[in-house]
Amino acid sequence: MDDNERFLAVARSSLxxxxxxxxxxxxxxxxxxxxxxxxxxxVVLVDIALGSESGLDLVRRxxxxxxxxxxVVLISTHREEDVAELVSASPAAGFVWKADLSARAVRDVVxxxxx
Numbered sequence: 001m002d003d004n005e006r007f008l009a010v011a012r013s014s015l016x017x018x019x020x021x022x023x024x025x026x027x028x029x030x031x032x033x034x035x036x037x038x039x040x041x042x043v044v045l046v047d048i049a050l051g052s053e054s055g056l057d058l059v060r061r062x063x064x065x066x067x068x069x070x071x072v073v074l075i076s077t078h079r080e081e082d083v084a085e086l087v088s089a090s091p092a093a094g095f096v097w098k099a100d101l102s103a104r105a106v107r108d109v110v111x112x113x114x115x
Contacts, residue, residue, distance in 0.1 A: 001032040003051040018103025029053045041070050048076040056090050063091040071110045
């Protein structure tokens with residue numbers, strides 16, 4: 001989930017090259033919740049800053065709606081140390097800086113969250 005369609009296209013390509021199947025994308029909170037409900041993904045990436053919407057609020061809504069649902073990974077253009085308190089206060093599995101976004105980085109966060 002990201003409000004930047006160009007980033008979504010680049011991220012999708014990168015993640016798929018790394019072996020992850022991207023089943024859907026969304027640019028709004030409403031679209032994200034509908035897509036998650038319809039497609040039942042294993043992992044959801046959510047940008048912390050979604051224009052006028054809050055990625056942190058979306059994470060809480062995803063977890064509340066689907067407690068045994070997808071692993072949620074926060075992403076941002078801000079470095080982890082700049083958003084560490086926000087990430088740790090959220091129910092997200094973890095964080096990946098957008099500059100480091102890759103299939104491996106997502107897998108590592110999900111694996112760490114499962115331990």
